[in-house]
Amino acid sequence: MTDRPLPFSAHTGPPAVVVTDLTVDRGQIRALDSVSLSVPTGEITVLLGPNGSGKSTLLQSLLGLVTPTGGSVRLLGSPVRRALRTGRVAAVPQSDGLDERFPVTAGEVVMQGRRRFTGPWRRPSAADRLAVDEALDRVGLSPIAGRRIGELSGGQRRRVLLARCLAQEAELLLLDEPFSGMDAGSEEVYIDVLRELTASGRTALVSTHHLGTVERLADSVALLNGRLVAHGPVAETTTPQILSTLLGARLPAVDDRTPTAEGAL
Numbered sequence: 604m605t606d607r608p609l610p611f612s613a614h615t616g617p618p619a620v621v622v623t624d625l626t627v628d629r630g631q632i633r634a635l636d637s638v639s640l641s642v643p644t645g646e647i648t649v650l651l652g653p654n655g656s657g658k659s660t661l662l663q664s665l666l667g668l669v670t671p672t673g674g675s676v677r678l679l680g681s682p683v684r685r686a687l688r689t690g691r692v693a694a695v696p697q698s699d700g701l702d703e704r705f706p707v708t709a710g711e712v713v714m715q716g717r718r719r720f721t722g723p724w725r726r727p728s729a730a731d732r733l734a735v736d737e738a739l740d741r742v743g744l745s746p747i748a749g750r751r752i753g754e755l756s757g758g759q760r761r762r763v764l765l766a767r768c769l770a771q772e773a774e775l776l777l778l779d780e781p782f783s784g785m786d787a788g789s790e791e792v793y794i795d796v797l798r799e800l801t802a803s804g805r806t807a808l809v810s811t812h813h814l815g816t817v818e819r820l821a822d823s824v825a826l827l828n829g830r831l832v833a834h835g836p837v838a839e840t841t842t843p844q845i846l847s848t849l850l851g852a853r854l855p856a857v858d859d860r861t862p863t864a865e866g867a868l
């Protein structure tokens with residue numbers, strides 16, 4: 604028996620993320636063009652695409668950080684802002700946003716994940732401290748809980764931010780390029796943690812442009828190049844033919860765009 608989640612097509616519950624006809628313009632660049640995507644609950648969906656293909660823009664749209672030109676997004680059945688207010692969605696941006704000069708420890712960063720339960724004012728309880736300890740232990744960083752964030756390596760900082768997601772007990776994790784600059788051991792730990800989370804019914808949407816991690820990580824792959832090129836199981840979406848189409852594609856500027864059939868480049 605394996606504890607891997609059910610295959611792509613076997614999930615029947617409502618999707619964790621529903622993106623409908625999402626179009627986002629960034630200046631003169633059409634970063635996303637009428638993207639529609641359902642992210643199944645209880646799975647790891649990998650958002651795969653070359654540099655500039657709109658992966659970060661899509662994740663930023665899910666976090667309400669960019670204003671769409673058109674279309675809509677629902678997270679966990681709710682509009683974006685309502686879903687985010689519940690604390691059931693956790694995100695790790697591409698640039699971790701941690702100020703190296705700020706004298707905050709790894710443990711304190713992970714404790715931020717408990718604000719969903721403590722609110723901004725209440726002191727952390729024993730249960731909150733236990734949740735933080737367990738989260739740090741799960742990502743293998745207990746020994747450095749008291750170290751300042753500025754003293755940690757890039758890979759350690761990424762694991763701290765994953766531990767913050769664990770402490771938050773989020774149901775949906777939105778992770779932008781979590782493996783960049785990470786060594787093989789850290790990557791393995793990271794993937795194991797995501798697998799455990801999804802085996803317990805949580806959902807992860809993870810962007811990357813590294814094909815190498817996809818097979819070990821993904822239940823399904825959404826291939827992006829401004830438009831959604833394909834979405835489905837790894838074996839069906841990462842064929843040489845589809846990938847060469849993806850990598851060879853070029854997005855025209857906003858004004859040059861003409862409507863195309865869904866899924867085509």
Ligand SMILES: Nc1ncnc2c1ncn2[C@@H]1O[C@H](COP(=O)(O)OP(=O)(O)OP(=O)(O)O)[C@@H](O)[C@H]1O
Binds near residue numbers: 630653655
């Ligand atoms: N803040 C911004 N202002 C203007 N254009 C932007 C901005 N951020 C991204 N873009 C443009 O939007 C398009 C999509 O960029 P995005 O960062 O979403 O791609 P990506 O797939 O995440 O790329 P990468 O793999 O390099 O991180 C690119 O053409 C990029 O130049």
